[in-house]
Amino acid sequence: xxxxxxxxxxxxxxxxxxxxxxxxxxxxxxxxxxxxxxxxxxxxxxxxxxxxxxxxxxxxxxxxxxxxxxxxxxxxxxxxxxxxxxxxxxxxxxxxxxxxxxxxxxxxxxxxxxxxxxxxxxxxxxxxxxxxxxxxxxxxxxxxxxxxxxxxxxxxxxxxxxxxxxxxxx
Numbered sequence: 001x002x003x004x005x006x007x008x009x010x011x012x013x014x015x016x017x018x019x020x021x022x023x024x025x026x027x028x029x030x031x032x033x034x035x036x037x038x039x040x041x042x043x044x045x046x047x048x049x050x051x052x053x054x055x056x057x058x059x060x061x062x063x064x065x066x067x068x069x070x071x072x073x074x075x076x077x078x079x080x081x082x083x084x085x086x087x088x089x090x091x092x093x094x095x096x097x098x099x100x101x102x103x104x105x106x107x108x109x110x111x112x113x114x115x116x117x118x119x120x121x122x123x124x125x126x127x128x129x130x131x132x133x134x135x136x137x138x139x140x141x142x143x144x145x146x147x148x149x150x151x152x153x154x155x156x157x158x159x160x161x162x163x164x165x166x167x168x169x170x
Contacts, residue, residue, distance in 0.1 A: 005029060006163050009092075011085030016134035017065055017107035018143055023151075023168050025084050026101040027092060031157050032074050034097055042074040042120040051122035051156045053129065058117055059110040063087060063134060067142035068149065069127035071102045072156040078117030083109045086134070099157055101164055105146040107134070124152035 007027035011019035035041050043054050051072055059073065059082055075098045082100075083091045086107040094100065102108055110117075123129055127149070132138050151170060155162020 005031075006167070008167060009084065009090055011089055011106055014086040014088055014107075017063060017086035017089075018067075018105040018139070018146060019065075019085055019089075019107065020103040020105040020146060022170065023070075023103035025103065025106055026164060026167060027094075028099040028101070028157055030095075030097040031099050032076065032097045038076040038096065039118065039120060042076050043122075046072065046074065046120065046122040046156050049154045049156050049159045049162075050125040051152075051154070052125055053121075053123045053127075055121050056118060057121070058113060059108060059119060061110045063107045063109040065105055065107045065132050065134075066102075066129045067104055067132050067138075067145035069123040069129040070104050070149070070152055071129065072122050073100045073102065073119040074121075074156075075099070076118050076120055078114040080113035080117045081111045083107075083111050101156060103168070104149045105142070122156060124154075124156075126150075127152075 008024040155164040
């Protein structure tokens, strides 16, 4: 139903950033409401679908990932070129209205953005994020975290019937 509009990218371990061997990065182009208050509306959307721990900011300008939580980014203003998958990964142009679901382990880094670039970030119910940068001492703990992390119960954009539930399988 929704899958024809969703872009998927699968990234393998690059030796520094583990990425996720079985769960693809999901890009939802222009799915967020363009309203007078896109930040509040994006927060309400994520909350309605039981994604929590919300924050509003940009994306760090260094390669990082989370091993204890999957993450959604809803772009509420501006544009950015974000590299996913580590230093040899793919640079994707994001713009207001886009959403990205990042599986645990997948690296992300803001390579360039407009001054007004802002995202709302959130995590599935019951998951709390950590901040990993690919340092050798992080393994093997992060690999175990990623492998054992449960799948989200809902899609952050479409809820219980969303494409994440069809596209992500363990």
